[in-house]
Amino acid sequence: MKRFFILSLLMLLAASCTKIDYVGEEYPPTDHVDLYFSFADAPAGHKVMGYIVASAPDMVSAEKMQKKMMEKARAKGADGLIIEGIERYQAGSTTKYTESTTEKSNDKGKTKTTTSGSSSTSAEEKKEIKGTLIKYR
Numbered sequence: 001m002k003r004f005f006i007l008s009l010l011m012l013l014a015a016s017c018t019k020i021d022y023v024g025e026e027y028p029p030t031d032h033v034d035l036y037f038s039f040a041d042a043p044a045g046h047k048v049m050g051y052i053v054a055s056a057p058d059m060v061s062a063e064k065m066q067k068k069m070m071e072k073a074r075a076k077g078a079d080g081l082i083i084e085g086i087e088r089y090q091a092g093s094t095t096k097y098t099e100s101t102t103e104k105s106n107d108k109g110k111t112k113t114t115t116s117g118s119s120s121t122s123a124e125e126k127k128e129i130k131g132t133l134i135k136y137r
Contacts, residue, residue, distance in 0.1 A: 018060055018068045024050015024133060027077025033070055034080040039132075042080055046134040049078060058125035062086055065129050078133035091126040095119055 027049070036042045052072060054065040066083070073081045099117035106112065 018054055018056040018065050020068055020072045021053045021055075022050055022072055022076060022133075024048075024052075024076070025135075027135065030074050030077050030079060033073040033078050035066075035070070036080055036082045039082055042082055042134055043136060045137050046080065047137055048132055049135045050076065050133045052081070052131045052133055053128060054131075055126055055128045058088060058127050060127075062127065062129060065127070069129065069131055073131075073133050076133060077135070079136040080134040082132045082134060084130045084132060086127060086129045088125060088127045091124045093121055093123045095121045 034042075052069055054069050056065055069081060069083075097117060097119040099115060101113060101115045104112050104114070
């Protein structure tokens with residue numbers, strides 16, 4: 001039960017861990033940001049004001065990541081956010097190895113030693129959404 005609680009807590013923490021990186025210009029915050037999925041759909045004559053990247057464990061929904069990106073875009077004063085794509089990747093892996101040794105003596109006094117081991121590897125999957133923040137002219 002305790003193990004289940006700890007695992008549930010870790011999953012909840014991981015689910016809330018969307019990291020947003022932004023590089024670019026800042027303007028006064030805006031109340032509304034238009035969402036685009038292609039540069040061709042954005043109004044002509046816009047200015048690229050910066051680039052934004054959201055990254056999170058694969059269990060976090062892309063929708064939640066998009067909401068965080070929109071929040072950051074409003075805070076930075078963007079008029080529009082162009083989503084350029086989503087990518088999944090393996091961020092790392094963990095290998096656990098266990099080994100056990102047993103010794104057994106037979107009736108003649110000889111000792112037989114047996115060693116066995118096992119390993120398991122788990123991969124940490126992440127996803128990343130890239131976008132461009134724009135300002136209307």
